[in-house]
Amino acid sequence: MPDVPLVLLHGGGPGVDAVSNWAATANRLPFRCVAPDLLGFGTRIVEGPDGPRAWARARADQVLALLDREGLEVVNLVGNSAAGGAAALALLAAAPERVGRAVVMGGAGTGPLPAEVPFYDEPTKESMRATLGRLVADESVHRDLLDDLTRVRFDQALRPGAEKAFRSMFGADTAPLDLTTITTPVLALHGERDRVSPVEVSERLAAALPHGRLAVVAGAGHWIHVDRPDEFCRLVEEFISA
Template identity: 30%
Template sequence: MELNTITYNRGTKAQRILLLGPSLGGNSTHQWTRVAGELIDDARIVFVDLPGSGLGPVWDDADEPTLDAIAAGIADAARKAREEAGADLPVYFAGLSISGATGLHLARDYDDLFSGVVVVASAATVGEPARWIERAEQVEATGTQQLVDETTKRWFTPGFRAEQPAVVSIIMEALSSVDDHSYAQLCRALAEHDVRADLPYITTPLLLIAGERDTSTPIANVELVAETAPRASLHVVAGAAHQVPVARPVETANLIRSFITGNVASLVVSESSD
């Protein structure tokens, strides 16, 4: 699977690469740009588009709807980013929601390529398989516009929606404009996602970032990953719902910076809660 990528700071002298992946129905550039701005001197940053969103091509049905297929595409993008950089730089990945789930597949299967993976608002299982299949069929029939109102309430707290309506509008526009079949195939991939049995054997360093008010990803599921994967750590971001990088970009960036630089003692700057 070939995924579209956009390099944010091509001229940087940073000695590491960070790929950033979006949520289901999300636009990576929109969801991660403020975080990327904070990390502009820390890593060569590459936004990754999932099929059918952003500038990504639609889902190619030659690919099975699995997160393994997405992970293979991200791994290829990582290799290309390293080639473009012209150096054997360490590579990291940070993914939100479905991309965070995919990050666990990367950590499991590509430990020779990725020096660390950041899983944001996701876990070893996500939701119920039957519900994902139902949503896939629903979207194939009537599109994603019907999902916008309910998803907005899950993705953002009432306070953030009131304070930042323009930001919320930009993020939700991506969901309403995503390719329906591609979105449905990603739902089917989430239905198959379950790496709980693999967690004890994942030796790639993991940083788990969870939103305190995220109703989409139960904290118990995130804690399971943190407690089972041998090199995992967990940070809960106060006041944030599902879209943690959008609602808390500075804190998210500081957590990622600490992780990719190995400076675990660096200060995390708190942002006002909703």
């Protein structure tokens, strides 16, 4: 489906936005890419609901409104981790006719919540750097990138309302999404060396989806598109274009 736009939905770490999340790969994918800031991040810091699933539904509604404004009847999706991935799954459940194929990364928020809220319990540049360092397989390979992102995301994470929105994403929640109702073809990508979410989360996700597939990327951490950009682009292109 080379003529169908590809919507890139970023991850959910503190201070993230679409530009910084997709800088390494957006221009390398052979599709017209649309990459919005999701609710709660970047230019879209807002008060929202409590709990990750409620936020996922709100972000799915946000993406649907974007598609309507842009006149996009059908798109493909790439959803990164517990923000973008969860929003992608919620969108597939709510409006399957609007999505041809979807790629989700790092478990798409279907695993357990982290034991601690990242960064905000200790809002320092050192804490941000440590938070970002866990997202790659080998920090020494990406030292300059991580240093640059630390400066950008530290400032963005301290914008008015950002902490309140972020903390509410870890609140009480409703029943989980019934993955068996999602009939869209979905590729679940997971880094072999992911230090945020174990591979088993994506194994369970792919097994629960009626048309789910799993690809484990050797040598990659949670940020597959940063650790293995060539393989990431190849896998996305092959799956979306099938």
